[in-house]
Amino acid sequence: MMDSMIPVLAGTLAAATPLIFAGLGELVAERSGVINLGVEGMILIGAIAGFAAAAETGLGPAAGLPAGALAGMGAALVFAVFALSLAANQAACGLALTIFGIGLSAFIGQHYVSYSLPGLKPLSIPLLSDIPVIGPVLFHQDAVVYLSLAAFALVAWVLAKTRLGLLLKAVGESPEAAHAIGYPVLAIRYGAVLFGGAMAGLGGAYLSTVYTPLWVQNMSAGRGWIAVALVVFAAWKPGRLLLGAYLFGAVTILQFHAQGLGIALPVQLLAALPYLATIVVLVLISRDRRLLQLNLPASLGKPYLP
């Protein structure tokens, strides 16, 4: 029994990785008071940019991951110019970015359909990976999985322990007050949105160059939307976000196994299960309206021009 669980648990970490990146990025942007619904688009733009860079240079993920992050950041910059400098409606700009990302990635991806990449070998950490069960699950993963955990630790530490984290929260609550005591509100929000874009792009590039190293149109399959939902239901707390992402990852892997076992359920229903399970569980654990209201960045979605 334990042995059959190991691949499931090990797969969970990898399946959750794109969500962790995209979710952390969106969490930082929302903490600063900007809701970017373009996460799905930024993931796809990052995915195709990463795939193209990996394929054309022949360097694989080493070129693909930075390229994906840069492309995601570029997409976020377009969003930021409209939603921040021009104070356009954030929801509308984000939706436009998602639609644009879907179209652009499909267009560029035409050249790469059914082209596959070598991917990335798992990295075994000496000694630790020999521990039974925990070893293969936690310490026999590809390098990007470790990177996602490092990113989580970094974001959680910055938000909880540093002046920058306080400043993000302050700007998200009251840009007026932050401006009054002399902080550059727009610059801070630009930074947060660009970070969000880079993280979404990185998540996308991981999908296309490591997780399933071949190009499939619309391969993010709604993960961007799940990331946006995760941030809200996690009450803007990184720890809860991580849990939500692993839940999604676990159900994703489990339903693959269920498909393999030939369970008599339509494949489409099984494929929808991770989304359904994640939302249901998150809604249940975040029923406390006060918790959400206390953590909600008060200026979320409201444009601010100094």
Add this chain to the structure above:
Amino acid sequence: MSQTPPRLTLTGISKRYPSVVANDGVSLSVAPGEIHAILGENGAGKSTLMKIIYGAVKADAGEIRWNGQPVTIANPAQARKLGIGMVFQHFSLFETLTVVENIALALDAPFDPAALALRVREVSERYGLPLDPHRLVHSLSVGERQRVEIVRCLLQDPKLLILDEPTSVLTPQAVQKLFDTLRRLASEGVSIVYISHKLHEIQTLCDSATILRGGKVTGEAIPRDETPASLARMMIGRELPVCEAPPYSGPSRPVLEIRQLSQRSDDPFGTSLTDVSLTVNAGEIVGIAGISGNGQAELLAALSGEAPSGKTTVWLDGEAIGHLHPGRRRARGLAFVPEERLGRGAVPSQSLAHNALLTGHRHGGMRRFGLVSYARARQFAQDCIARFDVRCGGPLAAARSLSGGNLQKFIVGREIMLSPKAMIVAQPTWGVDVGAAAFLRQTLLDLSRSGVAILVISEELEELFEISDRIAVLAQGRLSAAVPKAEADAESVGLQMAGLFNAEASHASA
């Protein structure tokens, strides 16, 4: 004077906005250790002038000298670097952060909350401003929030401290404490610029005063050598108007009653009401004192019907109406003047005639054959404008084009013309100029003497003592018993505002 130049000198400061001249050639000078008052009405240009000194607004013309040297102050950060600190009227604090986090964000020092918390404690105790550095700001009272702002300024070692209407949210006792702190700072050489429209405060606290009216300096004075009347003349150009409260001789019966109203607030930052009971009789004005955030918004919502409560908690003229929605309550003769004029009392973009329709469509005679008659609505608005001296461009002027005082006169007038049995008014003269405020108070007094029961909720103690027959205090969601004005004094009311009901009980028995 040649050895020590003034700390701050303004010469010919002017600031024009598209529709108004906020400052017109303002000059003043503040010496080290001086407490200097800027006295003026709402709209006199005080706040604009302070924002210019603090670098938040740029002047069109004029010169600022700091310790004798000409400077340009481009932004608040630069002002702080010079040693200018500002305590805002509307606090610039972050509610979801702790005290020490709020202070850390405003300091340039390396980020170290633990060490800063010790300094906050030390400075706050030295100046008699006790604060717990680790409390979240949204759990603090308004007075405590002001302490956070002041301590935040003090930690930056200011040479000049600007306070914008600092006492409008404080109890009388807290005002005394604040004055002690300010005097102590002045004795240590800190210059203080104190903005207010309250004459007696300026007379007790300030060494000198500059009086503004319509953006211009209309006088400079040593407040202690002046009388309130002479200061008022400089501030508003004439004598302070006084209200007359004739005795009520008609039949007295309870009209508006609140019985054991308890209601939990939905808002995590709100205050729940606990066992609130009150009776307002025909022909009297009952005032509810208290610092906003102590349940005022919740009580108003429960009374107006925006947040209906149990059926028997609110009674109007012998009928239980606690479960009814606002429209039904208005139909039964309950009038309501909310605190927010624009957006709640009136629709900003619509004409006065349309705004008259908002509440007047029931009793105002604006319906004919079940349809709205715009001609009658215009006539109603016209009558209201004439009867209540509303200065505006006529019944078709948009609500937002009126000054605060004139819009308030229109809203109060509109409700009075519907001949209510009871009227609830929140902050009747907030942000209203002295002349209009006196008119509004007199209007409410006259209305009550015609047999209407009036409930006034206000933060201005002086106003409540001027017009109320009885006064109750709302603190932490509990309402004290209403006592006749003659038996109430500012000190005991102030203690109750701070939530010390027991102190009031022992005071009464002594």
